[in-house]
Amino acid sequence: MNSIKMRVNGKEVSGTVEGRTLLVDFLRKDLRLTGTHVGCDTTQCGACVVHVNGNPVKACSMLAAEADGAEVGTIEGQANADGSLSVIQAAFQEHHGLQCGFCTPGMIMAAASLLKENPKPSEHEIREYLDGNICRCTGYHNIVKAILAASGQEVAPPAMAAE
Amino acid sequence: MHNFEYVRPKTIDEAVSALSSDEAQPLSGGQTLMPTMKARLAAPEKLVSLTAIDEMKGVRMDGDQLWIGGGTTHATVARETADSYPALSSLAGRIGDPSVRSMGTIGGSIANNDPSACYPAGALGSGATIVTNTREIAADDFFQGMFMTALEEGEIVTAVKFPIPQKAIYQKFIQPASRFPLTAVFVAHFGDNVRVAVTGASGGGVFRWTEAEEALASNFTGDAVAGLSVSAEDMISDLHGSGEYRAHLTKVMTKRAVDALA
Ligand SMILES: Cc1cc2nc3c(=O)[nH]c(=O)nc-3n(C[C@H](O)[C@H](O)[C@H](O)COP(=O)(O)OP(=O)(O)OC[C@H]3O[C@@H](n4cnc5c(N)ncnc54)[C@H](O)[C@@H]3O)c2cc1C
Numbered sequence: 001m002n003s004i005k006m007r008v009n010g011k012e013v014s015g016t017v018e019g020r021t022l023l024v025d026f027l028r029k030d031l032r033l034t035g036t037h038v039g040c041d042t043t044q045c046g047a048c049v050v051h052v053n054g055n056p057v058k059a060c061s062m063l064a065a066e067a068d069g070a071e072v073g074t075i076e077g078q079a080n081a082d083g084s085l086s087v088i089q090a091a092f093q094e095h096h097g098l099q100c101g102f103c104t105p106g107m108i109m110a111a112a113s114l115l116k117e118n119p120k121p122s123e124h125e126i127r128e129y130l131d132g133n134i135c136r137c138t139g140y141h142n143i144v145k146a147i148l149a150a151s152g153q154e155v156a157p158p159a160m161a162a163e
Numbered sequence: 164m165h166n167f168e169y170v171r172p173k174t175i176d177e178a179v180s181a182l183s184s185d186e187a188q189p190l191s192g193g194q195t196l197m198p199t200m201k202a203r204l205a206a207p208e209k210l211v212s213l214t215a216i217d218e219m220k221g222v223r224m225d226g227d228q229l230w231i232g233g234g235t236t237h238a239t240v241a242r243e244t245a246d247s248y249p250a251l252s253s254l255a256g257r258i259g260d261p262s263v264r265s266m267g268t269i270g271g272s273i274a275n276n277d278p279s280a281c282y283p284a285g286a287l288g289s290g291a292t293i294v295t296n297t298r299e300i301a302a303d304d305f306f307q308g309m310f311m312t313a314l315e316e317g318e319i320v321t322a323v324k325f326p327i328p329q330k331a332i333y334q335k336f337i338q339p340a341s342r343f344p345l346t347a348v349f350v351a352h353f354g355d356n357v358r359v360a361v362t363g364a365s366g367g368g369v370f371r372w373t374e375a376e377e378a379l380a381s382n383f384t385g386d387a388v389a390g391l392s393v394s395a396e397d398m399i400s401d402l403h404g405s406g407e408y409r410a411h412l413t414k415v416m417t418k419r420a421v422d423a424l425a
């Protein structure tokens with residue numbers, strides 16, 4: 001067993017884990033932060049993306065022990081201090097960037113990383129950056145729009161439904 | 164995943180001694196090893212994490228060569244070689260997706276020698292030198308076939324040194340589901356010689372297309388490649404593409420690379 005310590009969403013946490021305990025299991029089972037999802041468990045879908053020392057990481061593919069001493073951010077830490085939605089979260093709501101919502105935590109965490117690196121990405125850059133995030137519902141268009149809007153850029157208004 | 168003992172040494176020496184026991188294996192970014200262990204295709208008794216070893220990280224010039232620590236992530240290489248070696252930066256910046264690039268390392272990729280991996284092509288195409296805890300190995304001698312390298316049991320890749328060509332480019336034809344190359348080609352022009360390394364194509368792993376290298380040394384144009392042919396005999400044939408298709412892609416991607424550089 002390994003004793004580990006890290007900061008998660010700004011809070012000091014610690015635990016004792018087996019070598020094989022994944023970061024995502026430590027977050028979900030030990031810390032009960034179940035906002036981080038497991039879609040594929042094979043490093044493919046991005047539902048489990050969290051931030052480790054400021055970088056996007058698939059939490060299903062990192063050992064909890066590897067995050068010892070790290071600064072970890074999850075979807076639970078994204079809302080503003082007063083509990084209101086972050087700019088990115090609000091844009092996903094506004095632009096209907098989710099349907100079932102399973103992929104959404106990973107999408108939001110990836111989007112937050114993108115906007116930190118590149119505050120005004122083009123539509124193409126957004127699509128490239130989301131390469132590792134799979135959504136089986138939305139068809140991606142509204143996710144891309146939400147991220148464009150969150151970056152303060154113009155977004156074409158939604159097409160009117162046929163009368 | 165079967166359980167294992169986990170250690171995280173801070174120096175190369177400590178890592179090498181931790182690896183001396185039977186059934187111990189190094190862990191770098193885990194972007195290949197974690198899925199492999201979950202599928203129980205590997206079940207080491209002990210994992211020796213290399214991720215806390217500072218002497219294996221970073222990018223710097225060492226004389227006229229570019230030194231990259233074996234534990235340097237793809238994202239860091241993409242960012243820090245943008246000026247010194249743009250072709251390598253572009254290769255690193257297109258591996259997988261951003262989360263894979265945050266974790267995956269050059270040492271892990273080179274040591275793994277996946278027949279479709281990007282770095283083996285960059286290293287072989289550049290004529291790089293692989294530095295281990297005991298010796299330096301020319302890329303020409305290092306890659307020895309699909310998932311096979313010159314590494315001995317317990318030996319680790321501590322750095323990779325790249326000579327910088329006059330011009331170079333990495334042309335990757337992506338397999339969109341895995342984001343690995345279906346076939347990709349690294350072409351480097353050193354003035355007096357040209358190197359062409361191909362990944363994703365051959366069942367023997369990364370290889371140099373010497374016929375193209377010879378033709379291009381005297382005539383660095385896409386036309387020099389157009390007349391050549393690639394045998395499909397040893398090429399990988401799977402649900403993503405036949406051997407003939409990969410042989411064809413080898414030529415097309417090489418021609419594109421040369422056209423873009425010429
Ligand atoms: C979705 C996805 C897409 C990907 N796309 C691409 C792509 O487009 N191109 C590409 O090239 N790769 C791709 N990869 C693979 C990725 O680049 C891996 O990071 C890389 O192959 C392995 O590096 P790692 O640091 O993660 O090594 P690990 O997974 O930690 O280790 C891999 C192997 O190397 C050994 N090892 C690790 N470090 C060392 C060392 N320093 N010395 C000796 N042995 C060592 C380990 O014991 C293990 O056997 C992709 C992976 C995923 C999950």
Ligand code: FES
Nearest residue numbers: 039040041046060
């Ligand atoms: S659950 Fe981690 S990538 Fe799919």
Ligand code: FES
Nearest residue numbers: 099101135136137
């Ligand atoms: S909203 Fe359902 S998977 Fe993306």
